[in-house]
Amino acid sequence: MNFQKSQALFSRAEKHLVGGVNSPVRAFRSVGGNPLIIRRGSGAWIEDADGNRYIDLVGSYGPLILGHSHPTITSALNEALNNGTSFGATTEIEIKLAELVKEAFPGMDKVRFVNSGTEAVMSAIRLARGFTGRNKVIKFAGCYHGHSDFLLAQSGSGLMTFGMPTSAGVPEGTVKDTLIAKFNDIESVEAIFREHGKAVAAVVTEPVAGNMGVVVPENDFLKKVQELSHRYGALLVVDEVMSGFRKNFGGAQAEFGVEADITCLGKIIGGGLPVGAFGARAEIMDKLAPLGGVYQAGTLSGNPLAMTAGYYTLKYLQEHPQGYQHLMQMTERLETGIKKAVADAGAPVTVNRFGSMINPFFTSHHVKDFDSASTSDTAAFARFFWGLIQNGVYIPPSQFEAWFVPMIIQEDELDKIIAAVRIALND
């Protein structure tokens, strides 16, 4: 494979963009080598600057469940574009998207749209603090909730990849109210509640941890977290930025028998444009400005183009339940195929999956939390990554990022991925 044009463009990028990228994981630091520069995408495929084609299992890190340039989304966007790109005023499409989000999350009475997942969780926590009048927040090691200061403590993929326990530039005072528990370890949550009890405003969690690979809650973990939170008068904030709409038309929380007090969304609900959202029952949401005293705002929040891409994506998902059936079949088949390839190669790899999120960890340990995820052999993963690239499959350049299977993937494409996995494991 020839990467000449990608290399040349990346050298140029490095002169003007920090590390040649606008978000760190894209820099390929944990797999070595230079990133590919992507030229275009269509369906399940992307093409780099040299014209090499890959089946894309990154999907822009989650949003593109309908693949690239889906005709429904591009035609809706073209039409919206003709009506203007931003007004700083409410438009009908915001109302329509809010109605649709509420259908998917029946516990929500109201929604606030923002521009990213980071903003969604940051604002949801401010709201939880304003609502409860408390300051402390419990989060789980290895869960990532965006890059707001107080949540940058033990926070998953980007930081695991870089081996940074937290970020420089975050004052100690900012994280002093962030308490870290262990995912899938209810004792660790209970211990914090016992000590800090009535000072805890919220527990924030991904329902399925997707930023230390894919780690599924076990033994009713989420139900127990919800029960503990409520016993101590704290809110349960469920960050579905990644997990939302990945397995069905709705959230992962329902799969695990919990209902968040505040749900955070992003990625898929923007259909590939920058969007985040949070929603809750009216009693909580009405504490937000302009009705309440918790301030939150945004020049481009509810942007008509982003709302349009989100609305038509969700509408498509709602109207195509058979699409989810297909997606589950395809991802199951991928899981079986990888497991068989792993067994045949005798490789110490553990495959975790939730819906259409899947990740092979290069470890023989059962991966159920940050510590077990950290036992992965990242050098072996790096070799595997480049093996896949050489065989036309694009996955995230980090052991600790989920692969996202798009709904439009076809059986022959799946077979290509499994064949590439076999080769890459034996490289």
Ligand code: PLP
């Ligand atoms: N929450 C979760 C669970 C995420 O996976 C991410 C991003 O990957 C975020 C929040 C932050 O979202 P964004 O990158 O849109 O700010």
